[in-house]
């Protein structure tokens with residue numbers, strides 16, 4: 001009866017209370033309909049290229065773009081790539097990790113201040129956090145190149161106070177790359193952290209201090225655990241793109257600071273070694289997935305930090 | 306009544322001295338001074354928004370006073386950080402930690418003070434508030450009343466010198482509320498902690514507390530034992546906030562022996578001098594509804610009693626008692642409570658009745674300007690069908 005009422009075009013005024021199944025059929029389909037555009041998009045522009053990339057990583061390494069590639073299931077591409085470029089792998093995670101620590105040290109207090117202490121300045125400060133995004137990533141990194149340049153004010157200042165030797169420099173050092181990474185990805189850490197700190201009920205901190213928790217203990221036992229979701233999300237949003245980044249190392253570093261992103265970039269665009277580039281891409285993905293997996297496992301049990 | 310707590314050491318009284326809190330131009334607590342004796346059960350009673358929570362927050366250290374001092378014994382704790390005060394709070398909003406289970410919520414205070422073996426104490430506390438076995442749950446999985454009891458356990462477990470309770474039973478149903486009241490009173494007597502209990506339930510305040518302070522607009526209007534305040538309120542506000550009162554505009558006209566004579570709307574009433582807070586000029590004549598007796602026949606009023614005539618307008622049956630609403634000749638609505646035993650069949654709406662009471666049950670309060678007209682008084686004009694009696 002219910003399906004008929006729907007299809008038959010009979011003017012059914014408002015469905016009687018017991019007539020809930022009338023719409024149940026279409027409700028069941030609704031989620032899938034909503035998923036469809038996104039899923040199709042992902043399939044065409046993510047899954048298909050990913051499979052192509054996977055195939056490319058198993059091409060015969062002897063081939064080239066001009067002679068053509070043959071899919072020879074050359075699994076040896078993987079150990080070969082790893083052997084040739086493990087230092088860049090290590091560097092990627094090292095730089096991203098150090099940048100993450102710096103970003104946490106700056107980003108947590110920043111997010112906390114905006115969420116809990118900023119009052120009516122909250123929205124303005126949030127805009128300030130996001131504002132750099134209005135210029136392109138490349139332009140921002142180029143600006144850092146100027147800031148850190150040998151005759152810039154920063155290097156001059158550091159030389160004057162003897163933190164840098166007379167011909168010490170920042171540009172073209174690991175420090176510059178890490179600073180660039182920290183700066184460029186900081187908003188990705190701050191925004192999710194802000195979101196969870198914003199929801200923190202100040203009355204819980206009052207209750208904690210009423211129950212003998214010093215400010216440090218209240219932070220450790222109440223604020224930190226309650227901001228955990230934002231912290232985990234922000235850390236991932238920071239770490240994943242930072243460890244795959246190549247622009248900071250390219251513009252602010254030298255080949256000695258190159259990260260795995262630079263190697264993949266050159267494999268595809270300079271050396272035109274597609275199998276190697278593809279293999280490195282998959283290795284990077286696998287490594288990041290492994291790191292994220294371990295991290296989430298520990299975060300789930302609130303043991304991170 | 307119970308003075309044992311005091312002997313435990315006079316050093317433990319909680320004293321508020323000229324405590325004031327302003328938010329901008331708004332004065333939430335106005336020059337409040339009171340002493341809560343050590344080991345007493347002290348109730349702070351007042352309408353919503355009169356500054357009760359603000360007062361507690363200043364005692365707990367969560368709000369900095371604009372002026373005045375908080376003293377615990379001889380110790381000035383006005384500027385002491387909250388986590389250093391031997392004071393715990395049961396918050397009006399519970400403020401349970403959502404990321405901790407119930408057991409850890411209750412253990413929070415003990416753990417912060419470095420006490421490791423908390424299991425037994427937590428179990429004991431949970432069973433005290435009738436939440437045995439709820440330890441592993443999260444606060445979000447509890448009902449409002451259960452959360453409230455967790456908040457109680459979480460504060461009580463610390464055995465503070467002063468326990469501040471901000472409407473700790475507000476979310477409970479009548480039966481559980483009663484049980485918890487008994488339980489709270491028992492705990493208080495047992496452990497001898499000073500309880501400062503905020504409520505706007507006047508029955509709860511009178512039933513539980515040794516001393517009640519009635520607050521209005523940031524000030525204490527009256528402070529004393531529940532029975533003293535109830536029987537002889539100091540202001541019209543107290544007269545109507547703690548229970549109900551019939552307050553009639555009157556003029557004091559002179560003394561007659563030990564009685565003060567007052568005239569109200571053409572009738573004369575006598576009040577013992579000891580129950581008059583003003584002997585001259587404009588006054589309120591007050592009498593509690595349950596002190597009034599109704600008779601249908603004016604001739605049956607005993608000698609020496611105050612009386613007036615009125616029309617019975619409404620009868621509200623409330624189980625243990627019945628409330629009769631009377632319209633007096635001068636158009637005021639007054640109420641009479643009568644225990645429900647052998648109701649007089651002639652007392653029906655529309656009947657002319659006489660209400661009478663013993664002079665010692667009346668009280669007289671000074672009547673200032675228009676501003677202190679008591680809230681209960683309804684002054685709708687009605688046809689003047691009756692002359693004032695007596």
Ligand SMILES: Nc1ncnc2c1ncn2[C@@H]1O[C@H](COP(=O)(O)OP(=O)(O)OP(=O)(O)O)[C@@H](O)[C@H]1O
Nearest residue numbers: 328331333351352353354355356357358359360505
């Ligand atoms: N932070 C604040 N800023 C401004 N005004 C405030 C603040 N806190 C409280 N007030 C005001 O102070 C007055 C007293 O508030 P308080 O919370 O002490 O009332 P209360 O007696 O506890 O009322 P209730 O019985 O409804 O809980 C109220 O009018 C309130 O609006």
Ligand SMILES: [Mg+2]
Nearest residue numbers: 357358397471
């Ligand atoms: Mg309150």
